Amino acid sequence: MSQLYSCTAEVVDVLQPVDPIHCVRSDVLRATALRFVQAFPGDVLYAVKCNDHPAVLQALHEGGIRHFDTASIVEIRNVRSQLPAAECHFMHPIKAPDAIAEAYYKHGVRSFVLDHEDELAKIVEVTRGARDLTLAVRLEMPRGQALMDLSGKFGAPVHEAARLLRQCKAVAAKVGLTFHVGSQCVDVRAFGVAMDLVGETLKQSGVDIDLLDVGGGFPGQYTGSEPAFEDFCDEIRAGIARIGLPGTCRLQCEPGRALVWDGLSVICRVDLRRGSSVYLNDGTYGSLSELKYLGPCFPISVIRRHGEPVGQEWDDFQLFGPTCDSVDSMPGPHRMPADIRTGDWIEIGLMGAYSNALRTRFNGFHADRFVEIRHEDDGGKVTWLDSYKVRKVA
Ligand SMILES: *Cc1c(COP(=O)(O)O)cnc(C)c1O
Numbered sequence: 001m002s003q004l005y006s007c008t009a010e011v012v013d014v015l016q017p018v019d020p021i022h023c024v025r026s027d028v029l030r031a032t033a034l035r036f037v038q039a040f041p042g043d044v045l046y047a048v049k050c051n052d053h054p055a056v057l058q059a060l061h062e063g064g065i066r067h068f069d070t071a072s073i074v075e076i077r078n079v080r081s082q083l084p085a086a087e088c089h090f091m092h093p094i095k096a097p098d099a100i101a102e103a104y105y106k107h108g109v110r111s112f113v114l115d116h117e118d119e120l121a122k123i124v125e126v127t128r129g130a131r132d133l134t135l136a137v138r139l140e141m142p143r144g145q146a147l148m149d150l151s152g153k154f155g156a157p158v159h160e161a162a163r164l165l166r167q168c169k170a171v172a173a174k175v176g177l178t179f180h181v182g183s184q185c186v187d188v189r190a191f192g193v194a195m196d197l198v199g200e201t202l203k204q205s206g207v208d209i210d211l212l213d214v215g216g217g218f219p220g221q222y223t224g225s226e227p228a229f230e231d232f233c234d235e236i237r238a239g240i241a242r243i244g245l246p247g248t249c250r251l252q253c254e255p256g257r258a259l260v261w262d263g264l265s266v267i268c269r270v271d272l273r274r275g276s277s278v279y280l281n282d283g284t285y286g287s288l289s290e291l292k293y294l295g296p297c298f299p300i301s302v303i304r305r306h307g308e309p310v311g312q313e314w315d316d317f318q319l320f321g322p323t324c325d326s327v328d329s330m331p332g333p334h335r336m337p338a339d340i341r342t343g344d345w346i347e348i349g350l351m352g353a354y355s356n357a358l359r360t361r362f363n364g365f366h367a368d369r370f371v372e373i374r375h376e377d378d379g380g381k382v383t384w385l386d387s388y389k390v391r392k393v394a
Contacts, residue, residue, distance in 0.1 A: 008267060011371060012303045012345045020268040020282040020367035022356055023347070026059040029263035033063025036259060039230050041237065042251025045069040045089055047216050050256025051264070051357050054082055055372055060259060061086065069216070069254040070109075073099040080107045087111075091178070091213075091254065093138045093154045094119060100126040113138050113178055113213075115156045117164060124171055135168040136176035136213055137161045139197055141190075155179065158197055162205035169207050176211025176249075177201060183257055183354075184294065185217040186226050188235040195239025202243065209249055212240075216254040220261030222297040222350060229258055260352035267303070268367075270344045276317050276332075278340060283321010283328040285362040287355040288348070291319065291330040299349040302337045311339035323363035 008023055015021075036044050045067040046060050052075060057068075061083050068083075070076045071092040079088055089111040090103050103109035104127050114120050115138040127133065140155030156164055161177065168175045177198050181190040191214060198212065214236055219226040240251075268282040284292045291298055302310045316333030317340070336346070359366060 008265065008347050008373065009303050009307065012267060013305075013307060016305070017267065017269070017345070017369070018281075019369060020266055020286065022053075022287065022351075022367070022370045023265045023267060024053065024055045024059070024370055024372045025263050025265075026055060026062075026372055029056060029059035029260060029352075030063035032259055032263065033060045033065045036229060036255065037064040039233050040251075040253055041233065042253065043067050044259075045091075045213075045252055045254045046259055047071075047091075047254045047256030048075045048079060049357060050353050051260045051355065052078060053356060053370060054078075055370060056260055056263065056352070057082055059263070065259075067252065069256075073102050076103050076107050076109060089113075089252075095122070097122055097126050104130070110134055111136070114164070114168075115140075115154055115161075117167060120164065120167055120171075129171065131173055133172045134174040134176065134211060135172040136178040136211060137164045137168060137201075139177055139179040139194070139201060141179055141181055141194060141197075158201050159204060161201045162207075165201065165205040165207045165209070174210035175207060176209045176213060178213035178215060180215035180254070181217040183217055184219045186219050188227050188231050190217075191232055191235045192239050195236065195243060198239075198245075199243030202245075208246060211250050211252065212245060213252045213254065216256050216258070218253075218255050218258035220257050220350060220353060222261070222294065229255070257353035262350050262352060264352035264355065265347050265349045266351045266355065266367075267345055267347050270340060270342055270346065271322065273340060273342050276315070277320060278317050278334075278336070279320045279322070280346070281322050282365075282367055283319075283323060284330065285321060285323050285325070285328055285360045286365055286367055287351065287359055288319075288321065288330060289358050290351070290354050291334070291348070296330075296332050296334040298334075298351065300334060300336050301347050301349075302340055303345040303347060305343065305345075310337045313338040322365050325363070 046065045047069040067087045068079045069091045070088045076088045088109050090109050091113045093113050093115040111134040113136045138155045139161050140157045179194045268280045272279040282288050314335050315338035317336050318332040319330040321328035
């Protein structure tokens with residue numbers, strides 16, 4: 001079943017792919033996971049929603065990720081069936097009773113997040129007053145420096161969180177606080193601000209927490225000027241010291257994007273070039289919505305039929321996806337070789353986060369081919385992942 005190719009250009013040359021292809025870099029994902037597990041002074045949970053492809057989960061697990069931030073019952077089912085020993089944490093503050101029940105009784109999930117007393121009542125009722133729960137209260141965050149802000153949807157303000165924490169303490173085995181600063185947060189101080197809110201909540205509640213979860217939001221290095229994960233770890237350590245968190249409190253984080261951003265690229269084809277407008281066979285309803293929402297910060301290279309040379313000059317382009325909807329556009333300037341033409345393939349790099357996870361079937365387009373690329377001493381190999389079970393290649 002498996003086929004090997006030496007590089008993405010060879011994938012294109014051999015297959016002349018009609019549909020977009022996702023290229024998974026498992027060795028990159030493994031290395032990032034290992035680095036994060038070593039750098040963070042606690043448990044690293046992977047936020048599954050960011051990219052739930054089995055090859056991604058597998059590579060992160062091989063890199064040492066043992067905990068998963070799962071935010072729906074389907075994510076919990078998938079993680080538990082692929083990685084039975086992994087621990088799932090149900091991190092969505094608002095859950096259906098059926099989802100809580102299946103998570104608790106069938107999948108052994110004991111860790112739940114909430115931001116409202118009705119949710120607490122729901123959890124207690126569904127689990128029939130279980131005494132083995134870890135309950136974390138989600139704190140509301142101020143509008144921060146994250147490019148994708150989540151404030152306003154989830155989280156309890158400090159005084160409410162303090163009250164919720166006391167209510168949790170009365171019923172749960174362990175209690176904690178959690179927050180999420182928003183995705184692609186490029187300001188380490190956002191975590192310092194969050195830590196101070198944690199400190200204030202602890203003061204108002206008088207509760208000793210067993211767990212502090214600092215969420216996700218750590219940035220991918222798209223421009224190269226984003227702070228590194230280690231910088232955020234320093235800020236978090238400083239915050240912990242400042243608010244005097246007891247040493248018995250366990251720490252955890254939930255990166256999605258920062259674990260996978262450079263672990264995948266997408267190969268797609270130019271259906272038409274019209275001046276500075278390039279029409280692709282993948283777009284915002286497919287795997288490329290980040291090209292619109294984060295903007296033109298993704299590296300794009302051209303792969304030409306039969307290895308024909310590509311010009312050295314570069315120019316600015318705007319991109320369009322294949323559907324008939326005008327939303328399906330990715331305004332530039334996207335830098336691409338100036339001689340790009342109809343029929344070329346392009347490889348868009350750094351597409352690991354919020355790419356294939358957001359695909360729809362709108363207008364009949366749904367790219368579903370994945371290959372694995374391994375950069376090994378002999379140059380690298382590509383393995384088809386269409387039949388994911390077949391992943392060991394000689
Ligand atoms: C989406 C999400 C994450 C992951 O966010 P990234 O920006 O991808 O790191 C972590 N925690 C929660 C609660 C989330 O909703």
